[in-house]
Amino acid sequence: MVQQISQAIGATIPNNTPHAVSVTLPTWEATVGYEEGQDWVVQKMSSGYPRFFIHAKIQELCKLLELNYARDDERCFIFPSYNVAKRVRAFVKSKTTLTSCNVRILQLSSPAPKNEEEATYRIEASIAVVFLPASEYSLGKQYWQHAGEGISSRLGEYFLDEMRSKLEVKPGKNKIHSVMSSERSSKRSSRSSINSTSQVNNEFTTFIEERFGRNLDLRKAKEAKEILRNRIASKIQEEITANDVYLTSSGMAAIFTAHQACLAVAPHKDEKSVCFGFPYVDTLNILKKWGAGVHFYGFGDDLSLNELKKKLEAGEKICSFICECPSNPLLKTPNMREIKELGDKFGFIVIVDETVGNVSNIDVLKYADIVTSSLTKVFSGDSNVMAGSLILNPKSNYYGELKEHFNKNFEDLLWDQDAIFLERNSRDFELRSKKINENALAVLKLFQDSKLLKDIFYPSISESRHHYDSIKNKDGGYGGLMSIVFKEEQDAVCFFNNVNCSKGPSLGTNFTLICPYSILAHFQELDEIEKWGVDRNLVRLSIGLEPTEELIGVLKDALDVASEQHEF
Template identity: 40%
Template sequence: MPHFELGEAIPPDTAHAVSVSLPTWRSNIGYEEGEDWVVSRMQTGYPRFVIHKSIQNFASDIVAKFGTPGHKAFLFPTRRIAVRCLAFVKSLAPPAIAATLDTVHLVLDTSKPSARALVSLSPNISAVICSQEAFPYVKQYWQHTGDGVSSRRAEFCHGLFKDGLLRRDDDLPASIPASPKPCKGPKRYQRTPGVQTPKSTPSPGLSPDRDLETTASAIPDVQESSRFLEERFGRNLDVSFVEPAKSAIKRRIAGALRSNHELTTAPPPEGEMAANTRGVVNLREEDIYLFPSGMSAIFNSHRALLGARGNMKSINFGFPYVDTLKILQKFGPGCAFYGHASEADLDEIERRLESGERFLALFCEFPGNPLLTCPNLRRIRELADRYDFAVVVDETIGTFANINVLPFADIVVSSLTKIFSGDCNVMGGSAVFNPNGRYYSALKQFAHAEFEDTYWPEDVMFMERNSRDFVSRIDRINANAEAICHVFRASPLIKTLFYPKYNESRANYEACKVANGGYGGLISVVFHDRRQAIAFYDAIDTAKGPSLGTNFTLTSPYVLLAHYQELDWAKQFGVDPDLIRISVGLEETEHIVAVFKEALKVAEQSVEGNGDGNGAKTIDS
């Protein structure tokens, strides 16, 4: 196992890493407390919580040019998202603080030849500039919605800004369109008629509605633009493959893509989508939407349901990932929260429905994070059909290689950042609309009017490459997770093991498990003695930091990181403050089993003839 220093990026030497090393229990607490000995050493962090340095640098330059000294800027990919951020802050912040907000919209200066090829990339940036007092409110929007710019987008657009190719919209000449229409995707892949681009040369991104005479006259500009893209992206991105990459990702999510060979710009085979593993033969590629993060998929699914069905409360069923609950509470009329996901909770919901109460949707995870509890989707679907509410299922933990939840849901969401990617170097999310759902037509109508494709092309290409071996990786991870479970089950130190195969809700998991599926790569454990939990975490020879679903085993005192300010609240739902969560990776099984046995041995030795078990000295030492 590689050794990770405090604050080092995970994976190391990765410019756009998604995790960061917090190698001791104390360092996790130091991070939550904002202690300088931790925070000052952090090279990066989980992108929705710790703003990437490339984004910070670009934001600082925008403030320096357009803002007020001492102010900060948050960067978003479109004007509409920035406007939604403003509305959110104004709904929460005191008027005097909200009045400090300003926006700057940066767009391409297409009067310059080298910028013309970039129109299809839509490299626009909208900055919300705020005072220090308004910063926490804007940060909430950034964190909860996942709609901020990615670090790769910021890096690329910052270069354009420095070169004078990205300019404030009201500074452009009147003859220059301020907001070029973004490429909408397949027509099939928006290829320019009559123009053949060699595979090795980045596509110039010409607008498909330009006639051939105009195109021919623009060849010198095209050559200049191609050179510009080559210099900017290098070998990371041939833009002629962006739309095929999106198509491949969507078909992978549908369980329809049978081949993982190199991409081509040729249309995918006819009928491929019909033979998918979701069990929905009329599922189309256009029913799958890609987002820059998993939370963006959840947030925009909630927006779509509010737009399609009206302003009603939702239900958050089961102990949730932190920002899902925040979205349902803060955006719209609020939600009813049932943190146990039990049959008794469903009984109570049914009583409320029978009394005439109505809800927008029920949101749940399958399994839940971190307790791996599985709600009864069959019963939830029956209630939804009877009482007219939508069902949104987050399948991130289970993954569609192990489970099939689409027949029970109106929308299935997932964080592609996790095991779908595996490499821990790119963010992404997806939402699948069930074409047989009651609200499908209304959702599609909303999406047609409101959906903005903000998934940055370079992120798309990394996600497509990373996910090619997704299914084969799942098999190995399933096997490793079960082997580690056997180690924990044999240990007298473990008070509770959380894993779908051994939880009380196993029958609910089995009802959705696919024929060759397993039980996933996430495990949570609680020790009898807190000191043993701390000793185990400090000793375990794995990567240690936030996130999950990585190709390498990643260990985290999850509750400390996700719920540090609300530990007592979490505890009432069975979520122990000292719970340790393990995201299992692809290591050789014998080796990873030995790693866990050794850490348990250290944990056992840590309390022999020592103290009263409160663990206070261990934390402070």
């Protein structure tokens, strides 16, 4: 395969990528071991998906901040602004079971550049540190995971490099806190290991930047963000400008920001929202944990929409309606035309997450009030930067109120270095998307010919294809995400363990990426998700840019190994 493939548990995907957004879980057993917290897996996890695994640089910065500023029995999380930190504090206080829960916020800034030369590599960076009781650490982690508003690994690395000398605790002046003393002593050797690893990674990164001419000039960040907004706006068939495109620090941050806007300005903002179709796990978590709650229509089909319509006609009010186009992992597409008509008639805001379809394949803005997307995925492709986007529909009935809300409340939290990487990664995203579409159709044919499979989920063969086709761009395709279910569990395990592709979380990468999705995303609720048609042994593939014949050969080899277990 074109992509160098790691089979080492916990290794970054791609290899040797300090800010990678995926991580290697090379076998079915390793994925289960990770979910169960087994030492033989967890202790090897040097990286992970950023909203679930806090990057080593951020962990190191947290430790220094705790050493310098934490009170007894306190831990910390780092966020990019004071406003985000206030939301974290409110969330922790609303969910804690403690009778008294003190959550403190500390704001810190790194030095501004002294001259024009320094401005090429230095910028005044600000962070907001949330200190909370160690017993409530899991609540802070929930916010970090669900809302997607934590600092990026590049911001953590930058702040650490800029402020390390001021944060390093001098010998004899250590303020040792009881909550950390045993942890620090047990991890002292790993700390030096992290430092040595960081040095190697920094040297590797410097080499790559110089080798390929991708040196980061921080003065270009504002221009990069403007290019990104215009690049996204130009792909929308509806007439919009870059002023209605907002960049966020992750795809989930875009969804969270959209939901927060609905809670502020929706006509029925005090009512529950609707989650339509089986969604990515944290979308549902956001609707459950912020606002009045959620009505969950997990099948996301025409029958479900008719059921909702009847309830609305009977007087039920809802705050907002959120769906994916198509859904992850079942690749269903809802009837967007009717959904928008219902939203206008009954006064709710329609949010569509088009991450899986992506803007080069589908155009959903005319049927939505807000469109969100994870730019981490196909738009970037390189699996080395987190970002998201949010688009307001200027023809929406709620545009005035939404625009006013965003003018007053929106913060640009996309770290400058991340924006520069994303701009460069995304220059050819349309061409990459087309190649991925072509590869996916070839893979689909391979799977359709296999006797091992009982289900294949892909937009072009879904019962909801007509809904997808109604939003598909003239030159668009059906995307690179595909899910398969084997007739026998042992075949799923055998196929996954033997396929010579990258294996881990995320999607939309330039290389094919595979995972046992249900195990990875819903391990604690496998019985529950099967009620919504999601098989516990479902395997999800994100098709990449490999030469088509080579990719087909790799997948066929794994199918053949699984076939050898049977006699047909």
